[in-house]
Amino acid sequence: MMKLNGDVGESFGQWNMGCDSELIPLLDMANIACGFHASDPDHMSQTVKLCKAHDVTIGAHPGYPDLQGFGRRSLAMANESITHAILYQVGALQAVTKHHQTGVEYIKPHGALYNDMMASASVFDAVLQAAHTLELPLMILATSEANTYRSLADEQGVALIMEAFADRRYLSSGQLAPRQIENAVLHQPEEILSQADAFLSQRPITTIEGESLLLAPDTLCVHGDNQASIKVASQLKQRIAQTEAKAKS
Template sequence: MTTGVTLNCDMGESFGQWPMGLDREVMPHIQQANIACGFHASDPDVMAATVQLAQQHNVSIGAHPGYADLQGFGRRHIPHSSEQISHLIAYQTGALMGIAAQFGARVDYVKPHGALYNLMMQDVAVFNAILRAVARLPGHLSLMILSRADNSQYRALASAAGVPLLLEAFADRAYTRDGLLMPRSESGAVLDSEAAILSQTQLLAGGAVNTCDGSLLPLEVDSICVHGDNPASVNTIAAIAAQLASQ
């Protein structure tokens, strides 16, 4: 990929006999797999299978910890103290690290999931709680966060904690004018046409995104998140990968 921008995708979200997503079809097209750690989705067997699938395709493994909310898929906010959030991140990331070690693999980064991810980007105390957990885990892990128009505060806090940041943008989500993701409950929050997603991807690879009010927001982008839970989205992911490779 000549742009230097990677693709990441949420993976390993099946649970027991209930499949979720099309991981085998998506994995060949991405560079980073955000693997659910059992609290909002997944189980040890699914985690192990997803780690091995990532290994087969030389894909970087990331922990995708969220709230203990299987029924709500981690998209409901659950009040926690700062210490509880740190423990939540450490517990789930440690579980994935243990699974990965069974196959000679390693976890490279942490990307919080769902409501916890959104809260991290709005509450500096939550961001710091997550940073503390990541900093104390072995392996010098990076933290993947939502890129904003101004990332200087996040960079300063992460640097002080000794945690590298990966700045993420979303190919298929609409943005508010202040650079946050539009809530899924609002109309138009999720882009559902391949043309719109490819157009946004091209902008993101160039360091910008259109917001819901029509303005152009500059963004630093290390990685673009795509979602692959249906056959149409797999085709779109393949098109995104080809688009980035050609730039």
């Protein structure tokens, strides 16, 4: 069954990011920031409480230690340090979820760490090491090379969750279009819904270069800091339900 996931809990101190109170009730899975790229203990706790109240599965969203850059800048870190940084962040969120009598069910790296994981075998292995230690599934970008990633994950005993982005444009390589490229982020509701419909019906999407790309995701992601995504989240939820109902009929 297709799931709707979102990146949430990214407020920090007195600065508010996203509209979690609107988005989280519509999600199946919530990727909660763990303090390195965004969030703090109080916001982590508030976000966990909101997820629990709406029966939303909680995932950890660890990133590079880069509050100033919101985790969207690649950092030159040793692979062992990447593993340790993920363990540190997920461990913090696990403690908060335990306080609220719930738990962390998977890991999804954030921003530049996510992109680096998909571009570098050594970074992917560093992330796998953390997921293996924590005995948690790992969410990664759905790709035409999915079998290669699954094989590597199987060696570590890590289950993979393949995701696609309803509100991001893709390169023909299957990677996400870098945010600095014009139109890399979709801000029109009809564009987001159109791309989501393609994923749901297993049709190719059109890449930013104008080529066709076919992916097979397990879950669709929307971003809590994209107002257009929040506006269409309820419609995405309905379309996922309709697709599932047709598949069963």
